Amino acid sequence: MAGAPDGRESICYSAGAVRVCRPLEQRRRGRVSMVVEGGRGMALTEAELGELDGGTRLRESPTAKIATEQLGKVFQARNGRVVALREVDLVIPDGQFCCIVGPSGCGKTTLLRILAGLEEHTDGRLKLTHADPTKPLNSMVFQEQSIFPWMTVESNVGYGLKMRRVGGRQRREIVEYYVDKVGLAAFRRAYPHQLSGGMKQRVSVARAFANDPEILLMDEPFAALDEQNKNLLQEELLKIWEESKKTVVFITHSIDEALVLGDRVLVMTASPGTLKADIPVEFPRPRQVYELKASPAFGELAYNVWSQLRDEVMRARDEEAVRP
Amino acid sequence: MSQRAAINPSAPLSRVRAGVGEGGRAARSREVLERAAALLAPLGLLLFWELLVRSAVLDARFFPAPSSIVGTFYTLVFVVPWQNALPNHLLVSLSRAAVGFLLGAIPAIALGVVMGLVPLVRAALQPIIGALFPIPKVAILPLVMLIFGLGEQSKWAIIAIGVFFQVLIATAAGVANIERIYLDVGRNFGASRLETYWTIALPGALPLIFAGIRLGWGVALLLLVTAEMVSSKSGLGYLIWQSWQTFSVEEMYVGLVTIAALGIVSFWLLDAIESWLLPWKARR
Ligand SMILES: Nc1ncnc2c1ncn2[C@@H]1O[C@H](COP(=O)(O)OP(=O)(O)OP(=O)(O)O)[C@@H](O)[C@H]1O
Ligand SMILES: [Mg+2]
Numbered sequence: 001m002a003g004a005p006d007g008r009e010s011i012c013y014s015a016g017a018v019r020v021c022r023p024l025e026q027r028r029r030g031r032v033s034m035v036v037e038g039g040r041g042m043a044l045t046e047a048e049l050g051e052l053d054g055g056t057r058l059r060e061s062p063t064a065k066i067a068t069e070q071l072g073k074v075f076q077a078r079n080g081r082v083v084a085l086r087e088v089d090l091v092i093p094d095g096q097f098c099c100i101v102g103p104s105g106c107g108k109t110t111l112l113r114i115l116a117g118l119e120e121h122t123d124g125r126l127k128l129t130h131a132d133p134t135k136p137l138n139s140m141v142f143q144e145q146s147i148f149p150w151m152t153v154e155s156n157v158g159y160g161l162k163m164r165r166v167g168g169r170q171r172r173e174i175v176e177y178y179v180d181k182v183g184l185a186a187f188r189r190a191y192p193h194q195l196s197g198g199m200k201q202r203v204s205v206a207r208a209f210a211n212d213p214e215i216l217l218m219d220e221p222f223a224a225l226d227e228q229n230k231n232l233l234q235e236e237l238l239k240i241w242e243e244s245k246k247t248v249v250f251i252t253h254s255i256d257e258a259l260v261l262g263d264r265v266l267v268m269t270a271s272p273g274t275l276k277a278d279i280p281v282e283f284p285r286p287r288q289v290y291e292l293k294a295s296p297a298f299g300e301l302a303y304n305v306w307s308q309l310r311d312e313v314m315r316a317r318d319e320e321a322v323r324p
Numbered sequence: 325m326s327q328r329a330a331i332n333p334s335a336p337l338s339r340v341r342a343g344v345g346e347g348g349r350a351a352r353s354r355e356v357l358e359r360a361a362a363l364l365a366p367l368g369l370l371l372f373w374e375l376l377v378r379s380a381v382l383d384a385r386f387f388p389a390p391s392s393i394v395g396t397f398y399t400l401v402f403v404v405p406w407q408n409a410l411p412n413h414l415l416v417s418l419s420r421a422a423v424g425f426l427l428g429a430i431p432a433i434a435l436g437v438v439m440g441l442v443p444l445v446r447a448a449l450q451p452i453i454g455a456l457f458p459i460p461k462v463a464i465l466p467l468v469m470l471i472f473g474l475g476e477q478s479k480w481a482i483i484a485i486g487v488f489f490q491v492l493i494a495t496a497a498g499v500a501n502i503e504r505i506y507l508d509v510g511r512n513f514g515a516s517r518l519e520t521y522w523t524i525a526l527p528g529a530l531p532l533i534f535a536g537i538r539l540g541w542g543v544a545l546l547l548l549v550t551a552e553m554v555s556s557k558s559g560l561g562y563l564i565w566q567s568w569q570t571f572s573v574e575e576m577y578v579g580l581v582t583i584a585a586l587g588i589v590s591f592w593l594l595d596a597i598e599s600w601l602l603p604w605k606a607r608r
Contacts, residue, residue: 119510140512146505150527150604159523160513191604211513 064214065129065247066092066115073110080294084110084271087124090266090275094129095245098256099281101309102268103316108251109143112217112272115249116140131214135319136164139213141221143251147192147203153179156203160211178206181236184228198225205233207242216241216248223253231289234261242286255305259298260289267308270316277308362392388574393581396574410563414582417548417559420476424483425544432491432540433533437525439492440499453492461486461543474555486547486608488541494536498529531605534598541594545587560586 071088075082084107086186092098102108114126116138130137139160147156155162158175166174179188182202184195202225208216222230238261241248248260252258258265259281267277281301283292294297370390375381377389384392400410439446465482472478506528510520526533552561560579567575599605 113508116512118511136514138512142505142509144505146509148506148524148527150511150530150602159509163514165518193604207513260511 036313049056055122058148062074064091065094065125066090066249067127068124069126070124071111071114071126073107073114073119074122085114085121085274086272088275092247092249094131095247097241097248097250097261097263098266099250099252099262099264100266100268101252101255101258101305103251103270103309103313104271105316106182106268108268109219112249112251115215116217128178136160136211136213138215138217139208139211140217141204141208141219143219143223145197145200147200147207149192151197152189152191153184156192157206159207164211174210174212178210180196181209182206182233198229200227202229202233207245209236212244214246214248216250217276218226218248218250218252220251222257230257234289237261238286255302255309256293258305259283259301260287260292265305267305268312270319276312277305279305281310293298352392360434381551385573387579393574393577396572397578397581400575400578410578410582413560413563414586417552417561418586420479420552420559421483421544421548423476424480424548425487425541427480428484428544429537429540430486432536433495433526435579436492436495436533437499437529440502440529441521441525444501446496453456453489456597457489457493461547463465465547465551469555478555482549482551483544486543490540490543491533491536493535494539494607495529498536500533501532501602502528530602534594534602538591538594541590545583545590548584564574 040101051279068088071085071090072083073085074083088111088269100111101109110119115119115128118140122297128137133214146157151159154175157179158171161174176185176188179185182205184199184206187195187199192203196204201221205218206219222233225233234257237248240246249256250261255265262281264278264281266275267279268274269276279301282300330350348431359369373382373387374389374391377384377387380417400408406412435449439449461482464485468485469478472481502525507520510524515523548559549561551563552559553565556562560583564576564579564583566580
């Protein structure tokens with residue numbers, strides 16, 4: 001199989017591989033960026049991927065932005081092994097808005113961190129396609145407080161741009177735009193200790209948006225927000241997504257949110273997490289949030305997702321009760 | 325009348341309002357009182373001291389009257405030749421402390437950041453530092469003088485060594501204790517190693533680095549005076565040591581007071597620099 005069209009390159013990480021080399025992104029930019037800590041990852045061009053034993057699934061999904069095959073993660077903790085993920089087979093096409101729901105502790109954050117290159121998987125394979133090397137591959141909105149306390153709101157939002165050497169004026173304009181979008185214009189020079197929890201989370205969202213990545217990885221980004229800001233930012237996210245056709249992986253605890261935003265909802269099992277159900281969400285876009293929520297089809301689908309999820313939530317609770 | 329006043333709805337309200345006003349005024353006058361006490365207590369003590377000396381209760385040979393110390397202070401500042409004058413001693417000491425401090429603190433911060441971020445470097449250096457840190461730095465002063473001679477270099481060196489360990493340990497701890505999530509953010513947004521040091525490790529560790537700098541400056545003053553007593557013909561330590569040898573107790577007191585003042589002023593300055601460098605720290 002020849003290289004992908006228009007010079008696209010894939011980055012493939014294969015657990016337990018013998019070959020050790022750096023991800024393409026890193027080769028290209030000459031800077032430390034993604035995975036490969038214990039030397040387990042390897043970067044392959046599309047052609048090299050074709051020569052790989054196994055990996056059929058990755059090969060057969062050339063339009064996939066993200067593809068995983070039997071992806072697994074075992075944490076080696078001091079008090080034993082924790083299987084966080086097992087046998088995750090996932091293909092996310094370019095430009096899709098993919099939501100993930102699952103009981104607490106099932107491995108959603110772990111999956112996202114592996115996709116972000118912040119965690120190394122211990123089983124299976126992962127392929128990410130980086131189409132435009134001038135853009136960052138992914139940016140993450142973290143679940144926990146993650147904005148730098150020593151930087152102002154503006155500097156936090158512009159952090160990714162600054163690391164990418166986006167110049168002064170252009171950076172200022174982009175930063176101003178997104179600071180405005182998340183409703184923090186009056187606080188642009190404030191430090192995080194002067195902000196409320198929800199305001200900090202909005203800074204974190206703005207930082208990821210401003211970086212303009214190909215893949216947005218969002219880990220319960222709106223969970224700490226009030227209803228009004230949540231609605232506004234959901235709309236903004238949809239607008240950005242519709243304009244830029246980014247690939248979005250969006251973790252949430254809210255079934256409603258998943259159905260309002262996503263093209264598709266993935267339900268994960270209780271720990272050790274794997275995919276349980278893959279439910280397409282085919283409401284037309286652009287979506288009118290409140291009308292959509294009031295429609296019977298929405299309620300039906302929400303019930304469908306919930307019935308998949310309920311058993312897993314119960315199982316997770318039972319298991320937590322017996323754990324030491 | 326009084327009953328009418330009791331049911332007059334505006335009465336309690338105005339009393340409440342007056343209460344708040346009085347409370348504010350009371351707080352302010354308490355503040356003024358506290359300031360006055362802080363100022364008057366030492367003055368009272370000095371006055372008491374003066375009286376005790378004049379009435380010969382205290383031996384003037386060991387506890388010269390504050391008035392005579394002030395007289396000596398005047399002489400040391402304005403009368404004696406510059407070579408022996410107090411401002412000269414002060415300047416010499418200050419520049420020694422400053423040079424030694426910078427020589428110790430800057431490499432300590434640089435190395436501390438690397439130690440905090442690179443486990444291998446930390447593992448390699450930890451035992452060495454653990455072994456060297458507890459040695460009282462005064463104990464190696466003879467060795468330092470042997471190596472660097474009796475000139476300025478030996479003073480710089482001993483101060484630098486003392487400061488180095490304090491700041492190094494604080495910096496390494498500060499960097500190692502930065503929340504992992506911030507390093508993850510740096511990685512996710514493509515920060516290079518150098519950028520990680522510069523934008524995350526250093527600012528994140530700065531509060532603890534500053535604690536180390538404070539301790540380091542204290543050590544610097546201590547070693548400064550010691551080194552000047554042992555081998556020097558100038559500086560505040562020399563002034564004190566010299567006055568012991570010539571038994572001019574007033575001069576000794578002048579030296580002590582000057583060092584105390586130097587300490588107080590420099591810590592004020594450090595406070596000011598800290599709040600300028602760390603505007604993001606919530607003030608208590
Ligand atoms: N660094 C780690 N070391 C050891 N175990 C870990 C580590 N990180 C996560 N785990 C374990 O992996 C499992 C999945 O954690 P993860 O954070 O991915 O859950 P989650 O689905 O994001 O949960 P939540 O919805 O509550 O955020 C948990 O059992 C957790 O204890
Ligand atoms: Mg999570």
